[in-house]
Amino acid sequence: MSIEIKAPSFPESVADGTIATWHKQPGQACKRDDLIVDIETDKVVMEVVAPADGSLSEIMAGEGSTVLSNEVIAMFVAGDVAAAAQAVTATEADAVALDASGPAVRKLLHENNLDASLVVGTGKGGRLLKEDVLNYLKNPSVVAPVSTAPVAAPVAAPVATEMPAPSTGPTHRTSRRVPMTRLRSTIAKRLVSAQNEAAMLTTYNEVDMSPIMALRKQYKTQFEKAHNGTRLGFMSFFVKAAAEALKRFPAVNASLDGNDMVYHAYQDISVAVSTDRGLVVPVLRDVEAMTLADIEKGIVGLATQAKAGKLTLEDMQGGTFTITNGGIFGSLLSTPILNAPQTAILGMHTIQERPVAENGQVVIRPMMYLALSYDHRMIDGKDAVQFLVTIKELLQDPARILLEI
DSSP: OEEEEEOOOOOTTOOOEEEEEESSOTTOEEOTTOEEEEEEOSSOEEEEEOSSSEEEEEESSOTTOEEOTTOEEEEEEESOOHHHHHTOOHHHHHHHHHHTTOHHHHHHHHHTTOOGGGSOOOSGGGOOOHHHHHHHHHOTTOOOOOOOOOOOOOOOOOOOOOOOOOOOSOSOOOOOOOOOOHHHHHHHHHHHHHHHHSOEEEEEEEEEOHHHHHHHHHHHHHHHHHTTTOOOOSHHHHHHHHHHHHHHOGGGGEEEETTEEEEOSSOOEEEOEEETTEEEOOEEOOGGGOOHHHHHHHHHHHHHHHHTTOOOHHHHSOOSEEEEEGGGGTOSSOOOOOOTTBSEEEEEOOOEEEEEEETTEEEEEEEEEEEEEEETTTSOHHHHHHHHHHHHHHHHSTHHHHHTO
């Protein structure tokens, strides 16, 4: 039975997607729910799985192709194909590799009246790349290897040869050109747009992390036991302090919609997560009602999903405020860029022991610089500074977070 494999239904905010990786090739056996293909959108990578036991019979959209919502991208044949997969001949395998190579390769072969079997494929699974065909046309003497029984070569008499003098200069100067992914391209456009469209300004402060570090040290073992292995980190304190400060300064918890200012009566905080594909900002929802343990569990869950490419569009949408932690990479001070349409973003940085004045004495304290970037069109400097000072005060006296004072 032949089944159409379609791209997922994209929401209104996503116009189309790009075929990222085909994990199965025509003729290759797969089981129900095996991953067939990854489709990358502007926000997340969506997975398409096998509808039944069987195999792909045809790929209609190669890697790099742009596809629309519910567009047919492949044909699938249901049934037991294990025996058929083992019986694929070399000729059929070559055809499969060529079929997956894309229209550019087929067009080039056709225009030059060239037999694909003569070209050595260097792509994944032996598929032909455009560069393979171009290289063959430049040097036709290089042909594809032919599988034959090994024959012992005659032993030639040793010939004295002159070894080339060792080179004193650099021997490897290579470059690699990689197309920008949709996610990376979208990140770039959003960051540039935020800088060009918003009246972005950044205010800085610093916080003494001694109280929170002492609290963690005292209760981390009990906390972990009480909450089934959940560890007490710094992020939960910052998220909780931000939620409390957002209640007091509604403009920081707002967003712009055209000429309208939208003030949110809830705190959905986006947490920046770095992945191999780029930076993503999944959302912790209703943070004001969450405990420290709930926040820690939520952050770990979102980070795990993000790094595995399992985030959904729902995980990414919304958010009234963003927190990003460059400190985990060693950043001492930076200026975070707004996550539009939000009006503010908090940047955390690395903890560093520094001399500070305390009661007329110079003491060494673990200090962290904080940065709040905000849209001056909606937030006055007074509110932005007081918001950041509020977060500082809550962190330096954590009991105030719990007492909401």
